[in-house]
Amino acid sequence: MQPFTRLEARACPLGLANVDTDQLIPARFMSRPRTAGYGTFLLHDLRFGPDGAPVPGFVLDDPRRAGARILVARRNFGTGSSREAAVYALVDYGIACVIAPSFGDIFASNAVKNGLLPATVTEDDAESLLAAIEAEPETPVCVDLTAQTIAAGDRAIAFAIDPVRRLQLLNGWDDIDLTLRHAAEIAAFARTRRTEAPWIVPGHGG
Template identity: 60%
Template sequence: MEPIKTLDALACPLPRANVDTDQLIPARFMKEPRSVGYGQFLLHDLRHDESGRPIEGFILNHPEAAQAKTLVARRNFGAGSSREAAVYALVDYGFRCVIAPSFGDIFASNSVNNGLLPATVSEEDAETLLAALGEAPGSLHIDLEAQRISVGDLSVAFSIASTWRTKLLNGWDDIDMTRQHARAIQRFADEYSRQHPWLNVTVPAGKIISRG
């Protein structure tokens, strides 16, 4: 995954609470292979009317929305089912960060595993950021190392689990997180082998050991 240290890009305000995974990507689109690009399905039923035409005024239909890297929303973002495709839709659209007061637990975990930063802010700060952005995409600076979000003269803190922060800063997955302890793991294996030498018996190929 591509590491995230800072993000300087446009952010889209989405002043909605309880945006669930079925809204992020309706189930009928999940039969499509990801190779088609799930970004086109992101918030599809909020972006389009019943005839499939884009709804004027919806933030993702703004001409500059395609350049945005951050989405700012209200509480309980990503609630609902555990579908990882909801994160795929955000990432394929181009988002690297979602800012909200709270997230669905599984959604947040899936986000980190796909290089998407779930930045948790207070409800007050979420409203302040939404007000600062207004009704159009606006510039936002995110510093993951300092855990700060800035827009103009406004600066607010955000929280994220330390393990998730490490993964995103380095672009690591779960295997990479284990590899950082490779020396300690090897030391343990060597010491365990020394204490239990009978575990190190090498059986010649083709030989069957009888258990009596």
């Protein structure tokens, strides 16, 4: 996983609350292999009608949002089922950061494991940011994970993230890497434990 430190990119204002994982990727698309990519199915049933025709004016398909890597939404983003494919759909589409007032906890955990930053802001700041990128769609938004700030034009907004998740993103670590930070302490404990209680070691014969 690549470290995430700073991202400056176009942002897409998804002014919806309670966007759940079934909306992010409907279950019927999840049988395909991960290597095939899930990006084309992101928000499929909001972007396309029952006949498969694009929904006119849906913000994700606005040419002014082409190449957006940041998504701004309202509260309760990523709630619902625990499907990691919801994160795959975002990442495969090109989204590297979602900004919202609150997230489903399992979604946020899955996001970090895939290098996607879930940046939590206040509801007022989310509304301010939505208004800013609606008014100026081509203005880049800068997300700085080190400083935990978001800049859009003359607006500067602080965001929150769990400290352990922040550490993982900054270093590009998965859960195994996080554990390996303590490899020396783990090895020292194992040596001491082997000496103090040798009978617990398989094959000791005690």
